[in-house]
Amino acid sequence: ERKAALAGATGPGATSDGHKVPLLANIGGPADVAAALEAGAEGVGLFRTEFLFLDDSRKAPSEKRQAEVYRQVLEAFPEGRVVVRVLDAGADKPLGFLTPGEEPNPALGVRGLRTLLDHPEVLRTQLAALARAAKGLPVYLEVMAPMVADRADARAFADACREAGLRAKFGAMVEIPSAALRARSILQEVEFLSLGTNDLAQYTFAADRQVGTLSRYQDPWQPALLDLVATAAEAAAAEGKSCGVCGEAAADPLLACVLTGLGVTSLSMGPTAIPYVRATLAKHTMAQCERAAAAARASDSGEEARAAARSVLSGE
Numbered sequence: 001e002r003k004a005a006l007a008g009a010t011g012p013g014a015t016s017d018g019h020k021v022p023l024l025a026n027i028g029g030p031a032d033v034a035a036a037l038e039a040g041a042e043g044v045g046l047f048r049t050e051f052l053f054l055d056d057s058r059k060a061p062s063e064k065r066q067a068e069v070y071r072q073v074l075e076a077f078p079e080g081r082v083v084v085r086v087l088d089a090g091a092d093k094p095l096g097f098l099t100p101g102e103e104p105n106p107a108l109g110v111r112g113l114r115t116l117l118d119h120p121e122v123l124r125t126q127l128a129a130l131a132r133a134a135k136g137l138p139v140y141l142e143v144m145a146p147m148v149a150d151r152a153d154a155r156a157f158a159d160a161c162r163e164a165g166l167r168a169k170f171g172a173m174v175e176i177p178s179a180a181l182r183a184r185s186i187l188q189e190v191e192f193l194s195l196g197t198n199d200l201a202q203y204t205f206a207a208d209r210q211v212g213t214l215s216r217y218q219d220p221w222q223p224a225l226l227d228l229v230a231t232a233a234e235a236a237a238a239e240g241k242s243c244g245v246c247g248e249a250a251a252d253p254l255l256a257c258v259l260t261g262l263g264v265t266s267l268s269m270g271p272t273a274i275p276y277v278r279a280t281l282a283k284h285t286m287a288q289c290e291r292a293a294a295a296a297r298a299s300d301s302g303e304e305a306r307a308a309a310r311s312v313l314s315g316e
């Protein structure tokens with residue numbers, strides 16, 4: 001059954017009527033590149049660079065060491081896009097030398113971009129390493145910041161990228177409801193958005209993503225989350241810019257259709273999900289995806305939204 005579901009599923013991501021939705025891979029480093037290529041990823045939509053920083057809890061890796069690792073990833077996708085996320089430390093990803101040990105609410109504390117703005121030398125070194133890694137390669141490099149809350153955050157990040165002499169597109173992750181609500185303002189500073197639906201769910205429902213008993217709030221089908229996705233995607237469309245999804249939501253084939261219907265322009269996921277998402281997307285038109293998205297948003301719970309979307313997508 002699994003094989004049948006994948007029959008004929010190769011090539012770039014698109015709906016059955018040819019609306020293109022690039023399917024990208026979430027990776028943690030060069031070790032994940034082979035799986036991404038095997039799944040036919042059109043590039044990398046989220047390179048989580050934290051793993052590189054876990055080797056030494058006392059200091060950041062040198063610019064040279066970082067550049068070597070980044071280059072291995074960039075070289076693997078000579079014609080594709082590679083979206084690198086700068087270090088996302090803090091909360092669920094603590095780092096000894098950077099993140100404050102004791103905070104009353106780590107998820108609401110100094111994490112993500114906030115950590116880097118407190119330690120500008122760490123951000124500078126990482127951006128310089130990326131500039132060094134991309135030198136002479138035709139790759140289409142994009143660099144984004146985690147946990148952007150407002151326009152001032154986006155501007156601080158874009159300024160740091162310019163100061164590092166980085167020739168790349170700069171983007172903001174949308175992981176905080178304020179960023180989704182004010183996406184147009186953030187897009188005055190950066191060139192693209194990428195929705196991190198894992199954190200966006202955490203902050204929308206005020207439910208810690210690490211607390212298992214609260215997992216029902218982490219359901220990416222929740223209509224409130226879909227509303228925020230739509231708000232960000234509409235803002236990006238109005239600004240003529242792109243808005244991808246790189247959270248777990250993109251790995252659910254049905255939800256991938258709904259996200260497409262909401263106006264999301266690319267989907268990034270763990271490599272193993274790519275063939276399933278490609279196959280499901282290829283079975284539905286853009287109009288069907290839009291109807292499924294509308295049905296999901298008209299629902300009152302994640303469960304209802306899933307059932308409503310499934311019924312639209314299977315009934316036509």
Ligand code: PEP
Nearest residue numbers: 196197198199246247248
């Ligand atoms: C997210 O929050 O959705 C995301 C992609 O980032 P991470 O899971 O690494 O926090």
Ligand code: MG
Nearest residue numbers: 175196198199
């Ligand atoms: Mg996140």
